[in-house]
Amino acid sequence: MAEWIEFTETYVLAAMPSDVSLAYTAWIGAHPEKAERLAAIAGQVLADFRSGLSANPFIEMDVDETTLPDRCVPHALTIVIYHLMLEMSVAVNMSAQTAFNNAQVYLRRLYLSDEPLGTAGAGTPAYTTGIERAERVLP
Numbered sequence: 001m002a003e004w005i006e007f008t009e010t011y012v013l014a015a016m017p018s019d020v021s022l023a024y025t026a027w028i029g030a031h032p033e034k035a036e037r038l039a040a041i042a043g044q045v046l047a048d049f050r051s052g053l054s055a056n057p058f059i060e061m062d063v064d065e066t067t068l069p070d071r072c073v074p075h076a077l078t079i080v081i082y083h084l085m086l087e088m089s090v091a092v093n094m095s096a097q098t099a100f101n102n103a104q105v106y107l108r109r110l111y112l113s114d115e116p117l118g119t120a121g122a123g124t125p126a127y128t129t130g131i132e133r134a135e136r137v138l139p
Helices: 009-015 018-030 037-054 073-087 094-112
Strands: 004-006 067-069
Touching (some): 009 037, 009 073, 018 073, 073 094
Antiparallel strands (some): 004 067
16 A cells, blocks of 8 residues: 655655755745745645546545655656756756656656556556457458
8 A cells, every 4th residue: 555645845845855955945045935936836746646646546545635645756756846946947957857757757647547556566467458349350
């Protein structure tokens, strides 16, 4: 069973890489009116992930709407930090771009998946389509 972790601005600040944290602190010092942006970005990413998770009939959602399963947290964190870096005008290198793209793929897959999250796997692959046809017809 997946552990659900509170994904808030406080969590993001604690998990943020040190270089981004220093840049964020300097940015907030220079632009105090932006102090609420991290909470807003984290809240939107949290909502996106919870929406994707709720689309999967095999996932039992945690009633606390500020939580995400532990398997989703690194991806959500990557997306938040990426958007924050763009907003702060911090240069995004290829590694950060790749991590963001991978996190986006993970998020989008949540909307389409009907696999149980947090299991070791569903066993051996099934080579049947689940559709019964009397005959196979080529176009």
